[in-house]
Amino acid sequence: MSSPTIKHQLLTQFARLGKALSHPNRLELLEFLAQGPRGVDELAGVSGLSVANTSQHLQQLRQSGLVESRRQGQRVYYQLAGDDVVSLMDALRRVARQHLPDVDMLVRDHLDPRDAMEPVPLDQLLARIRNGEVTVVDVRPEAEFRAGHLPGALNIPLEELETRLTQIDPEREVIAYCRGPYCVLAYDAVYRLRERGYRARRMEDGYPEWKTAGMPVEETG
Amino acid sequence: MSSPTIKHQLLTQFARLGKALSHPNRLELLEFLAQGPRGVDELAGVSGLSVANTSQHLQQLRQSGLVESRRQGQRVYYQLAGDDVVSLMDALRRVARQHLPDVDMLVRDHLDPRDAMEPVPLDQLLARIRNGEVTVVDVRPEAEFRAGHLPGALNIPLEELETRLTQIDPEREVIAYCRGPYCVLAYDAVYRLRERGYRARRMEDGYPEWKTAGMPVEETG
DNA sequence: CTATCATTCAATTGATCTATTGATTCTTGA
């Protein structure tokens, strides 16, 4: 061994990252943060955790280098440390899907059946948006939509889908998207739209991946 | 929340993967396994762990889906579950390097100074090997070399480097490689060769990445 | 300066993880 000490130090550091990814609550927080910066209470709200607990998990994430925080007024905003964190989570999901039978089963049983309709790849979609061929529907809650969305997207949170169907042209194809590849919102939306006769498909991946891929977005700053 | 149960189940499964990556010894085992299949006692030997401990870590890795095992005779061989596992580890290293100051410091202080010489990218190297322009030196132990190596590579384990210098043509450029991007063996080799006046450079990444990239290899067996 | 809100800290308990030890299973060769 040329330098076991350095090697071990490096491995210990890498393991810190793994530890950060080893708790479901932290992974959920990372998924929310992939949407964009969020405050602590906001994150506590959507994840159903106590504020103190959320804060502690976020600090672990910060110490592991996955997220950063900045203070703005009396609240603290957390955000992913970089796009490579999104890539890391993608790699994690891909391996899980590929090699954990339980994951494959969950996805197959609960998500895939609704998705016999193949998802639309990002790059193809951009061209069709510019041609005005499709109606892009963002089914996330309004707050997330406001923080950033696809160009020309129509925001219809899932709960309002039935009541706002009239806003969607039945002649044009509908592309729904939400938070990410395993976000069920878009699946649900496509499912319900198809039930009503719309030609609906799901966008492959979600908003964070779209943005990470360098595609144009509309942001409210 | 459309289906919190499924979501939570998925996150829990993803967390299993993170847990597998949360201990330095397991990461080290994964790095060795990235070289190719290995027996338990072999892994225990190179990692310095007891056989029982090694076995238990390997079983955790297997349960997390990262590695597979098969019995051959009286010994059990473990191997990575797929190339996506290598990608996952790459993503992990990249994020660590980017966002953990300690890692960047370690790499900068101990590895980078020896590497002012820029590493050779994989794709460029292949062409130069075929032209016969370079001497490719594999500095890993002989056992690992035998399991698989770059086409035409010369195996000179680091300890034997000084005694076998005569086998290297001083006129041709030397490209050294070993186990991976953070393997210190190749750094050491380049450093020592340069001390003696050779034109030596390091291959970017190591044998596992080369093989994963679909490049040609020579395998025994 | 005080009251209030958002966040963090500190301390506790119960749960999970790790390395070691010694016994056990499984396979091969005699």
Added chain:
DNA sequence: TCAAGAATCAATAGATCAATTGAATGATAG
């Protein structure tokens, strides 16, 4: 069938981690 090597299993003690609780900090509005 028996003995030996390889790997796993089972049980233990020490360490680390997670969620809760209540107190403490930091920033803003009045």
